[in-house]
Amino acid sequence: MVEIIHIQYKVPIAKPKVGVAGKTGSWRWIKPVVDNSKCVKCFQCEIYCPDNTIMVDPKKGATIDYEYCKGCGICAEVCPVKAITMVKEA
């Protein structure tokens, strides 16, 4: 058993939360667009997304949070059925 007694000192820990670095979606110049008719719900895009902006629903497929997606393109690379394509931002 461990007793957690908070200390009066600064410690280098942080509680991460959504949007702590601002709306990072504005950094994007190309965006991933998903065609859920091709999606096989393998969760690869969700697992690989470095910003945790993709959610895969086992029935409906993938949804991308464009507020925070930086457009890195990893999801399109790992998708085994090419259901995600990178499209230039308008």
Place this chain on the structure above:
Amino acid sequence: MPKVVLTGNYTVALAAKMARVEIVAAYPITPQTGIVEKLAEYIDKGELDAIMIRVESEHSALAAAFGAAVAGARAFTATSSHGLLYMHEWVHWVSRARIPVVMAIVTRTIGTPWNIWSSYEDFFGQRDTGWILGFAMDNQEVFDMTVQAFKISEDPRVYLPVLIGLDAFTLSHTTMPVDTPEQEELDKWLGPRRQGYVIDGSEPLALGNLAWPEDSEEFFMDLQRGMEEAKKVIREVDESYGKAFGRRYGGLIHRYHCENAKYHVISMGAWSGDLMEAIDILREEGYPVGLIRMRFIRPFPDKEMYEILNGSKGVIVFDRAISFGSLGPLYLDVAANLTKYTRKLPYMRNIVAGIGGVNVTHKDFYELVKATIDDLEKGVEPPVFTWHHRR
């Protein structure tokens, strides 16, 4: 209290077991191997409910111990010499994260040439890491200091890891009788594991994020404050342990014949026992000399040191380590810390000896201390730095 006859290594293992460590992560290296072997045996026989994490290096050993400690486990590791050097990056990480961990260091010469005997360069190499640095003189103190280390480390005023030094072979492989407390009494005295934060997956927490210079500096200023608090805590723990189990050492330093002493000798480690024999003989011969034996060098007992040495006619600091191109590290600390309290320093002499494990006997100490005092009484000041070597 049951008395057992143990080597220094087995004493460390027994103390860690009785402190109910929950994880041990370690990599074997002479002369520390006996510690982890014994702990592995305790776990294997079901006498200790802990996990032994087998790792491929010392760097991973402390990283694993740190991870488990962050998750809330009482963690322990031990190493020596080159293993400690390899671990050095993580030594800094643990203290800067303010996570209680206890580690035993069986001091051993650093190569090359390859050498397994005792010398303190590995220990002093951790001087600036933010760990509390203690050093035991005999196996009884090895036991007491190891269990005390958990109490000090886990005190909310401190929350810093503690390192305990013990000499290769002189302690690690030499048997001595050790008084041990009853398990229930020790449990009551030590209490449950305490720490400032836990990362166990119940909420997202990030450790070691990028920080601005001002924030970083404030973390380290707080660490320095923790060290200052640790002075009080070490004294309190020494006192409460003495009340519970009958042995007190005097806090951060052990004074031996310091009352009415006009000359002072300062040392650390197993050879202090030989020095005590030398002091006994010198006292019989009428030399007013006392010994200050360092139990802790971080935090450094600056005020006690000044109070004892104020008015001293001569001080000899014996160092079993050398800062090449300068002096012995213990001497540097003693001299520098005195300047916090006075501009009138006594005559001070630094004798570096026992490097590479060279045996220094009570006769050597007797002759060196006697010659110094005799010279000073005649008005002759021996050189500040001497490397004492004989073969």
